[in-house]
Amino acid sequence: MRLPVYAKIDLTRRKAVRYPINQEMFEKYIGGKIMGSRLLYDLTSPGLDPLSPEAVLIINTCPANGTGAPSSSRFNMSFKNVMTGGIATSNCGGTFGMMLKRAGYDGLIITGRAKNPCYLMIIDGEIHLKSAKEFWGMEAQEVQKQFPQEYGKLVIGPAGEHLVRYACAVSGERVAGRCGAGAVMGSKNLKACVAYGTKEPYIYDREGFDRYVEKWVRFLQRHPMTGASLPKYGSAGLVNKANASDALPTRNFRKGSYEKADEISGERLADTKLVKNSGCTSCPVRCERRVKVHDVEVKGPEYETVGLFGSNIENADLDVINEVNYLADELGMDTISLGGTIAFAMELKEQGIADFGVEFGRTDNLTEVIRKIAYREGIYDELANGSKWLAKRYGQEAAAIHAKGLELASYEPRQSVGMGLGYATSNRGGCHLNGGYLALFESVGVISADPLATKGKPELTVMLQNTMEAVSGAGFCLFTAYSMIPSFLFRLGPSHWFTKFCGKALLAARGVLGIMWKLMPGLLPFNSMYLLPHAQTLKLITGISMTTGKFMQLGERGYNLERMYNYREGMTAEDDALPERLTKTPQDGGNPDTVVKLQEMLPRYYQVRGWGRDGYPSKQKRRQLGLYE
Amino acid sequence: MAYLKYYGELRELTGAEQETYPGDDIKECLKHIKTVYGKEAYAEAKRSLITVNGKGILNTGNYRTRIQDQDEIRFLPLCGGG
Numbered sequence: 001m002r003l004p005v006y007a008k009i010d011l012t013r014r015k016a017v018r019y020p021i022n023q024e025m026f027e028k029y030i031g032g033k034i035m036g037s038r039l040l041y042d043l044t045s046p047g048l049d050p051l052s053p054e055a056v057l058i059i060n061t062c063p064a065n066g067t068g069a070p071s072s073s074r075f076n077m078s079f080k081n082v083m084t085g086g087i088a089t090s091n092c093g094g095t096f097g098m099m100l101k102r103a104g105y106d107g108l109i110i111t112g113r114a115k116n117p118c119y120l121m122i123i124d125g126e127i128h129l130k131s132a133k134e135f136w137g138m139e140a141q142e143v144q145k146q147f148p149q150e151y152g153k154l155v156i157g158p159a160g161e162h163l164v165r166y167a168c169a170v171s172g173e174r175v176a177g178r179c180g181a182g183a184v185m186g187s188k189n190l191k192a193c194v195a196y197g198t199k200e201p202y203i204y205d206r207e208g209f210d211r212y213v214e215k216w217v218r219f220l221q222r223h224p225m226t227g228a229s230l231p232k233y234g235s236a237g238l239v240n241k242a243n244a245s246d247a248l249p250t251r252n253f254r255k256g257s258y259e260k261a262d263e264i265s266g267e268r269l270a271d272t273k274l275v276k277n278s279g280c281t282s283c284p285v286r287c288e289r290r291v292k293v294h295d296v297e298v299k300g301p302e303y304e305t306v307g308l309f310g311s312n313i314e315n316a317d318l319d320v321i322n323e324v325n326y327l328a329d330e331l332g333m334d335t336i337s338l339g340g341t342i343a344f345a346m347e348l349k350e351q352g353i354a355d356f357g358v359e360f361g362r363t364d365n366l367t368e369v370i371r372k373i374a375y376r377e378g379i380y381d382e383l384a385n386g387s388k389w390l391a392k393r394y395g396q397e398a399a400a401i402h403a404k405g406l407e408l409a410s411y412e413p414r415q416s417v418g419m420g421l422g423y424a425t426s427n428r429g430g431c432h433l434n435g436g437y438l439a440l441f442e443s444v445g446v447i448s449a450d451p452l453a454t455k456g457k458p459e460l461t462v463m464l465q466n467t468m469e470a471v472s473g474a475g476f477c478l479f480t481a482y483s484m485i486p487s488f489l490f491r492l493g494p495s496h497w498f499t500k501f502c503g504k505a506l507l508a509a510r511g512v513l514g515i516m517w518k519l520m521p522g523l524l525p526f527n528s529m530y531l532l533p534h535a536q537t538l539k540l541i542t543g544i545s546m547t548t549g550k551f552m553q554l555g556e557r558g559y560n561l562e563r564m565y566n567y568r569e570g571m572t573a574e575d576d577a578l579p580e581r582l583t584k585t586p587q588d589g590g591n592p593d594t595v596v597k598l599q600e601m602l603p604r605y606y607q608v609r610g611w612g613r614d615g616y617p618s619k620q621k622r623r624q625l626g627l628y629e
Numbered sequence: 630m631a632y633l634k635y636y637g638e639l640r641e642l643t644g645a646e647q648e649t650y651p652g653d654d655i656k657e658c659l660k661h662i663k664t665v666y667g668k669e670a671y672a673e674a675k676r677s678l679i680t681v682n683g684k685g686i687l688n689t690g691n692y693r694t695r696i697q698d699q700d701e702i703r704f705l706p707l708c709g710g711g
Contacts, residue, residue: 240678240680241708
């Protein structure tokens with residue numbers, strides 16, 4: 001078995017040392033966001049300013065990175081969340097992680113603050129800290145072009161340099177988007193991390209791995225979602241489905257459908273703007289869109305960006321969405337938080353409270369506004385702080401659409417209430433992924449469980465949160481988990497009686513789902529291509545004894561540890577909340593049930609999680625997971 | 630007349646982006662597709678996400694959803710995201 005090798009780098013003292021990860025820690029936390037949370041918990045004290053020199057930034061990989069396993073290029077950044085003050089994990093499909101491993105390190109633990117703008121260069125095991133004076137001020141692609149193409153790069157744009165709270169970090173054209181990763185790098189005067197090496201990734205059982213991966217790739221290519229729909233339409237294909245289910249945020253989450261949704265749909269994008277599809281390294285799904293902005297081929301928008309810069313600001317122009325997407329990436333800002341903040345600013349103007357020059361339906365000045373936010377110019381300095389900050393300053397908290405301080409993604413939860421529960425309980429804030437993405441079974445997937453039902457949603461939310469935590473923590477793209485949904489259901493379609501029955505069955509299974517976590521890992525002592533092939537793949541890569549049950553418990557462990565970190569930072573059950581627009585104002589005026597009834601779902605959620613009424617993991621749960629803090 | 634709009638594979642199977650049809654409900658529209666374009670197009674249409682004026686039919690009567698003059702019925706491919 002090969003144990004991970006991290007480097008601990010102090011930018012103040014300009015020193016780097018090896019940081020050993022022992023076998024127990026490796027088997028318990030594996031890598032990625034789960035190991036990142038462990039290290040963050042161990043190496044930091046509560047109460048730190050996320051942008052202070054004492055704050056710790058972890059950039060790490062997972063055993064699967066660089067092995068060629070499907071969709072396994074994803075690496076992680078863990079840090080104290082700039083937006084919420086709790087845990088932050090941010091995931092990216094760029095090549096930096098793979099190259100870091102080839103350079104000889106599984107992760108970097110970065111502390112301190114460089115005296116002047118700098119970049120880290122990690123080449124074949126050697127770590128150098130170099131001046132980034134000439135790169136400071138460059139946008140994301142420009143700074144990456146300063147290094148050889150074959151190098152893995154992770155950079156920030158001007159937004160990170162100016163400490164925009166939702167600044168992101170960019171690797172290639174992929175982004176570690178959420179929570180302010182770019183601001184943390186900027187606060188350390190760290191413009192870039194660059195890596196290159198020739199070390200081959202470690203694979204315990206190479207022959208077994210090659211055979212299994214070949215089968216898994218075929219499986220993904222045969223699946224209707226990963227083999228047909230995602231390559232053809234990308235995630236933007238969700239627009240019409242979300243709209244049909246009243247889950248497409250419109251006019252700052254005032255409504256769930258947009259009359260011009262078709263004009264910004266994935267189908268319209270495919271028909272009129274798509275140059276081709278593409279994807280992350282080693283990904284057979286190829287969901288990325290390639291579009292043209294000012295005649296240059298660039299990465300196209302994901303569903304989140306389409307929703308938040310489309311319907312949510314009442315813009316029906318795909319060219320505007322493409323341009324904004326590109327600009328946000330170049331300047332280095334999270335399109336979700338940026339879009340959500342701008343929508344809130346539009347509402348403030350509409351209410352006559354504050355005028356930032358932005359209005360619903362107006363797009364002619366949008367790129368100018370976005371640039372000013374990135375550089376914190378004039379009044380736009382305030383928009384750089386996010387909607388929670390703005391609401392504190394100007395009021396209208398009910399309309400600031402965030403959870404714990406992080407803006408919500410592009411799923412309106414009032415007719416997808418399990419998604420609402422997920423947003424509220426997500427450890428990193430209003431995230432649809434860390435929140436469990438129950439929209440998949442309520443409003444945007446092939447199966448539709450009653451979107452307004454509260455019974456059964458806590459159990460499903462926990463299951464999805466833990467499973468996605470494991471998949472993400474192991475370094476795989478979450479889209480690889482789509483294959484858990486049987487192919488034949490897509491061949492039947494959402495209107496078929498059997499598919500509808502599956503929706504009812506999911507809710508009816510809440511009793512079983514409610515106790516499954518008490519029985520892990522023994523409940524699922526096997527591996528299966530049809531369930532989570534990630535478990536078997538990890539076993540073949542690492543040599544660790546891994547079953548589906550252990551894999552899912554790994555995710556549960558990570559989720560609980562994130563929670564414990566948040567509580568240590570002073571968060572409580574009160575922070576598992578949503579803005580009043582979503583909990584008190586029915587989306588459908590004629591149906592009072594079209595709100596997120598959090599108080600009906602939270603107690604059961606805590607119970608299924610094995611947490612107390614205060615929302616903190618019980619001693620029994622912590623013992624079960626080996627979390628002895 | 631209602632408007633039937635086809636997307637994705639259904640567009641290829643029907644050779645059309647849209648057409649008009651005077652049917653009373655979704656079931657009749659599906660029968661029309663089967664008669665004119667064949668079984669494969671019918672199967673593809675049935676498993677699509679079917680919307681009437683932008684709203685999914687699951688909560689409006691499924692295949693029995695009534696349609697009226699000028700209604701827009703879309704047969705959309707199922708998509709993924711996250």
